[in-house]
Amino acid sequence: MVEKQITLQLDFRSGLPIYTQIVNQIQSQLVNGILKPGDQLPTVRALALELRVNFNTVARAYRILDEAHIISTQQGRGTFITEIPPPEVSEKLRAESLLELTDRFLSEASRLGFSEREVSQMVRDRLKSRKEADVQEKDE
Amino acid sequence: MVEKQITLQLDFRSGLPIYTQIVNQIQSQLVNGILKPGDQLPTVRALALELRVNFNTVARAYRILDEAHIISTQQGRGTFITEIPPPEVSEKLRAESLLELTDRFLSEASRLGFSEREVSQMVRDRLKSRKEADVQEKDE
DNA sequence: GTACAATGATACAATTAGTACAATAAGGAG
DNA sequence: CTCCTTATTGTACTAATTGTATCATTGTAC
Incomplete structure (x- = not known):
């Protein structure tokens, strides 16, 4: 099997x-x-x-x-x-899954005592450095 | 256990x-x-x-x-x-921990195929709705 | 004696584990 | 091919372990 x-x-x-x-x-x-x-x-x-x-x-x-x-x-x-997940269901699930992932992240951060400000700042920072890393990769 | x-x-x-x-x-x-x-x-x-x-x-x-x-x-x-020490234990460790937590979140989102735009938008949305929920709690 | 904080008793809820069972598939005897 | 046996798979029910909620009791300060 x-x-x-x-x-x-x-x-x-x-x-x-x-x-x-x-x-x-x-x-x-x-x-x-x-x-x-x-x-x-x-x-x-x-x-x-x-x-x-x-x-x-x-x-x-x-x-x-x-x-x-x-x-x-x-x-x-x-x-x-299941064989046929209708597109609308699939798209809905996709949105939901990002939502869940995000909520898990935010809950965890909150549980650990980080402020909203700290969290959003860190997300910005890390997104930025990821983008830069991508650009570098393409340059090589 | x-x-x-x-x-x-x-x-x-x-x-x-x-x-x-x-x-x-x-x-x-x-x-x-x-x-x-x-x-x-x-x-x-x-x-x-x-x-x-x-x-x-x-x-x-x-x-x-x-x-x-x-x-x-x-x-x-x-x-x-908790995985991450409270601020009074170590401010440095604390910052590193948020970084790790954030990177895990962003990696997972990326692995699942979500764009940077989708992710940052969702983070904004959910932070906003969390703030609103908090306000409501205080009103009660 | 009253008030209040600390502790104890009891019932509950959530999660995971244990055991027995039912449906299906697979393989061999005839 | 048909029937039977066995293995594999999910299901159902129950038990055990854990933290939670609520109220009662105790003890101390005033």
Whole structure:
């Protein structure tokens, strides 16, 4: 069986539950083409083993994604990305996933006591230095 | 689970409330490097048992530390020293931490295919809506 | 004695783990 | 090919572990 080898980065110390992190990351990877419709995801047990979590935690994430019609889980067969995500849904998901990612970032920063001002300043700075790095690459 | 075995010396006759003593000692152990960012603290029940106090007293201490962004408590999971030290511990470390956090966020956004424009726009939006939510809270 | 802060008791909620089960697929016996 | 057995997969239910919320009790200062 050819399950897609997916890479998830869990942070066990972030305030976010594991199952939420799995949901978010799979959703993001779909929206941005890393996962594609029809792809088979790892089995609940395989992914659980890889992530060192209980397989029910993965199952819970899969159930949430299933209820959102993002994946289709089939007892005895496996779990697949749904074939036809309507474009509008896809675009909506894309926006949502950036929103979620951003909110996670801002929440974490806030939780750590950084002010809004510090955060926005740092985002500007780092975006700027990234752009400069890009330009340099092109020059070479 | 591997909770850090921490040693606290309570003085029940000092007049200082237990929860204050717990707060102070955890804080100073962090400052002194005995506790490190990412460490998991004992559960409220385990520490309470060890200290022979009610677990609500420990919970109260943890809540105070949480509000000071020194630890992060997660229902059903446990309690952890925050990854990033509060300002009084080290201003330099703190700045570096925000940088790392921001870079992780920007890298992830980039990996997922979002443009710089989309990202900075979303950060502005969400900072704005957070500010509005805060104002509302204060009104109540 | 009253008021207030600290602590304790109890019930609750969220997350994760354990166990047994059901549906499907796969492979072999006949 | 058909039937049976077994392995694989997701599901359901329950238990264990964790922090939270609320109220009661205690003790101390006035």
